[in-house]
Amino acid sequence: MLEKRSGVFFIAGLFFFGLAFVSQAVVPILMYRDQPEKTAEQLVNPNVRFQMEDLAKRFPESFKEAFGDIPAVGPEREAWLNQRCADALRIGRKAYTGEACWHCHSQFVRPVSNEDRRWGPVAKAEEYQNELQRPVMFGTRRVGPDLSREGGRRSNDWHAVHLFKPNSLISGSPMPAYPWYFEGSPDKPNKRGLSLILYVQWLGSWLESYPYYEDYKASPLRSPDARRPSPAIAVTSEGGKP
Numbered sequence: 001m002l003e004k005r006s007g008v009f010f011i012a013g014l015f016f017f018g019l020a021f022v023s024q025a026v027v028p029i030l031m032y033r034d035q036p037e038k039t040a041e042q043l044v045n046p047n048v049r050f051q052m053e054d055l056a057k058r059f060p061e062s063f064k065e066a067f068g069d070i071p072a073v074g075p076e077r078e079a080w081l082n083q084r085c086a087d088a089l090r091i092g093r094k095a096y097t098g099e100a101c102w103h104c105h106s107q108f109v110r111p112v113s114n115e116d117r118r119w120g121p122v123a124k125a126e127e128y129q130n131e132l133q134r135p136v137m138f139g140t141r142r143v144g145p146d147l148s149r150e151g152g153r154r155s156n157d158w159h160a161v162h163l164f165k166p167n168s169l170i171s172g173s174p175m176p177a178y179p180w181y182f183e184g185s186p187d188k189p190n191k192r193g194l195s196l197i198l199y200v201q202w203l204g205s206w207l208e209s210y211p212y213y214e215d216y217k218a219s220p221l222r223s224p225d226a227r228r229p230s231p232a233i234a235v236t237s238e239g240g241k242p
């Protein structure tokens with residue numbers, strides 16, 4: 001076999017296949033085997049909580065109908081909002097999977113082609129170690145932009161109008177309209193609509209470089225040992241900021 005060049009290539013091919021399997025599958029499994037998977041409740045962070053409260057302010061009637069009355073003050077309010085936030089993330093993710101948004105949007109910033117300049121920090125394995133990434137939403141096509149750092153990049157209003165009718169904001173957009181997440185107009189999102197917007201706002205909200213905007217105020221939930229903020233990342237996606 002080794003007297004022919006093709007035989008050498010064949011054996012080398014098998015060797016490299018084995019090497020790739022060990023380095024890309026076996027080693028990561030062994031490395032992350034003992035890491036607990038985060039639940040939706042554990043994924044609620046100050047940034048996504050800010051968006052939840054912002055949705056309640058912008059769409060008060062829809063929010064009330066979807067999630068009920070927010071308790072007035074105190075720890076009860078915090079616990080209530082955190083739980084509703086986790087519930088909404090689960091519902092939103094279900095809608096995202098069900099609508100096959102992943103068919104056109106990836107959720108993975110690759111360490112090639114300067115992707116980090118366009119979309120933000122390169123994806124890390126730990127970001128996918130949670131309930132909302134089962135199965136992972138990496139996606140295989142990019143008809144639209146990568147969404148893994150979409151959170152905070154646009155306002156909730158923008159998302160509502162865009163989801164209702166993408167063409168009204170981006171002329172010629174091939175993204176389909178999703179009117180069934182609204183009661184007739186973009187200012188009346190229903191429970192699944194609010195949840196889907198919250199889910200999109202959650203994407204990347206765990207990063208230090210979450211792009212703050214408008215009248216963002218750090219939530220009191222921010223832990224005192226929060227790591228220092230890093231400089232904002234350059235965002236050069238088409239369309240720019242709202």
Ligand code: HEC
Pocket residue numbers: 095096099100101102103104105143144145147150153154166167170173174175176178196200237238239
């Ligand atoms: C047929 C492909 C396609 C599908 C399916 C699709 N999108 Fe899009 N999406 C696009 C394209 C193309 C753009 C860029 C043009 C635009 O903004 O409309 C886009 C843009 C977006 C943006 C704005 C990104 C930014 O900041 O510029 C968001 C958010 C988004 N899509 C979310 C979704 C969600 C949520 C779903 C599922 C309910 C979905 N998309 C389904 C193609 C798609």
